[in-house]
Amino acid sequence: MDDTLIQNGQYNIGYICTTQQCAAGYADKIAMRWISSSLEQKDYTFDYLNKESNRFANVLEKLGFQKGDIFFSFLPKQPEQFFSFLGTLKIQAIAGTLFSNFGEESLLDRLGDSKAKGVITKKSLYKKIARVREKLPSLKTIIITDIPEHISEDVLSYSLLMKEASADYKVALTTPETPSVLQYTSGSVGKPKGALHLHKGVLLHNYTSKNIHRLTPDEIYWCSADQAWITGTSYGIIGPWSLGVTQVHFGGAYDVEQWMTLLEKEKISIWYTAPTALRMLMREDLSVFRKYDLSSLKHIFSVGEYLNPEVVIWGRKAFGKDIYDTYFQSETGSIMICGQPGMTIKPGSMGKPHDKVEAAIISDDGKILPDNVTGNLCFKQGWDSMFSVYLNNEDVYKRKFKNGYYYTNDLAYRDEDGYYWFIGRNDFVINTAGHLIGPLEIELALQEIPEIDECGVIGAPDEILFEKVVAFLKLKENCEWSDDLELTVRLRVANKLSTIATPQEIKVVKEIPKNAEGKILHGLLKEWYEKEKIVNR
Secondary structure, eight states: OOTTTSBTTBOOHHHHHTHHHIIIIITTSEEEEEEOTTOOEEEEEHHHHHHHHHHHHHHHHHTTOOTTOEEEEEOOSOHHHHHHHHHHHHTTOEEEEEOTTBOHHHHHHHHHHHTOOEEEEOHHHHHHHHHHGGGOTTOOEEEETTOSSOSSSSEEEHHHHHHHSOSOOOOOOOOTTSEEEEEEEOOSSSSOEEEEEEGGGHHHHHHHHHHTSOOOTTOEEEEOOOTTSHHHHIIIIIHHHTTTOEEEEEOSOOOHHHHHHHHHHTTOOEEEEOHHHHHHHHTSOTHHHHTSOOTTOOEEEEOSSOOOHHHHHHHHHHHSSOEEEEEOOTTTOSOOEEOOTTSOOOTTOOBEEOTTOOEEEEOTTSOBOOTTOOEEEEEESOOTTOOOEETTOHHHHHHTEETTEEEEEEEEEEOTTSOEEEEEESSOOEEETTEEEOHHHHHHHHHTSTTEEEEEEEEEEETTTEEEEEEEEEEOTTOOOOHHHHHHHHHHHHHHTBGGGSOSEEEEOSOOOBOTTOOBOHHHHHHHHHHTOSOOO
16 A cells, blocks of 8 residues: 555545645645637636536535445546546446547447446537437436526536536545556457446556656646547546646647647646557657757657557657557556656566566466566556456456456566566557547447448558458448448448448458358458458449
């Protein structure tokens, strides 16, 4: 236990990130500098963060929410995201986050599986929920951030609710084993699974933020991840605010000039971003970066997907800095393997496990493998931020553990110096721009299109996204490929799942390869793609 972090047995993440920071003397310190997509700026102190999250906790309790209830946010990055997340945790309800680009099917899968009782969203996104609400009998309350009046008894105005709520709230003593955050993650088969975390995860969020990111109360920190990612909650909310750190949060999309201006103007000292973003920056001429004074920038960290060596080498030229890779998953909750300041960087390597976890490379038959032999990347179970279960899927959860080790489904090897090297997924999950997408989700959406007889989906290497979505389609007899049908394919996937899941490439083939049981042979599809043994459309 960290005696400086956990006081009087209180593990509540919402309390630690707000009330406790105020008590430590940070009440008037800027907790969040919010910068909108139009570059409008507003500062929020820890005192303000504490009071707004207290108000939201009171709102939820008045609406009948209790300990253990599941409440989701379905928002783009905006201040209400943070107030509602921390307020939900303060009442010991479970906080879930959803990408704002999710389509109806993705919403239905997650809200339905979790039996979520409430969600906070904005007016433009509410229509997606409204279209599937009749299939969500557990969903009792919808709060909308940008409407002035309540629409009905259960579709409510955030501003009205917050105006009536007290800024005082006493957080009940929260044990380390109390459920906290629900993070859905996709697999190669079946629906997305909800990885449920516990409040004691704050111990590792705090430790890794302090000892890997090297955050101190004097730093200005920017994590560019969306809060629907585990990175966005663990390291865009919990870790830094548990240390009293000022965060910059930006509501805009990628724009090299805006990003560099933000780094310069806000004097960002620690920057946490994704390889996809860095690869996009690599397309710019190096002269772009020379225009800005980035002398405040101490360290750059990367997360979400494989950090290829070229990015590390480019980073040294563009910023004069090493870019440190960090590896973790929705299930692990916090960083497990990393490069960090003071460590020799081997471009292409994930780095080494930190001293709060134990990693191993294990063969399929359970033997711990020697150096330089590829096998299953595993971690000895029991770290503080380890997920506690897959919600409503305990059997699958149990299969993730063998002989005391958690199996990540990633293949890797360890070299003679103790550095770990990522080889690839041990299944066919697609990692596109850091988003894990199960092929089955896309295949099910495609099969609803009348012209498609069969389909198979894979991930293929991509210079920017790491992997792009490639769909193989077998059309029904008397159906022909056309621009209109291509548009139908893209819109169907975007509307049902998300724009991220939309295929970047579509290949029309005569047959979809299957085994004797009718299972799609994704490995063979990958071979077809790599060898270009496909029927050109």
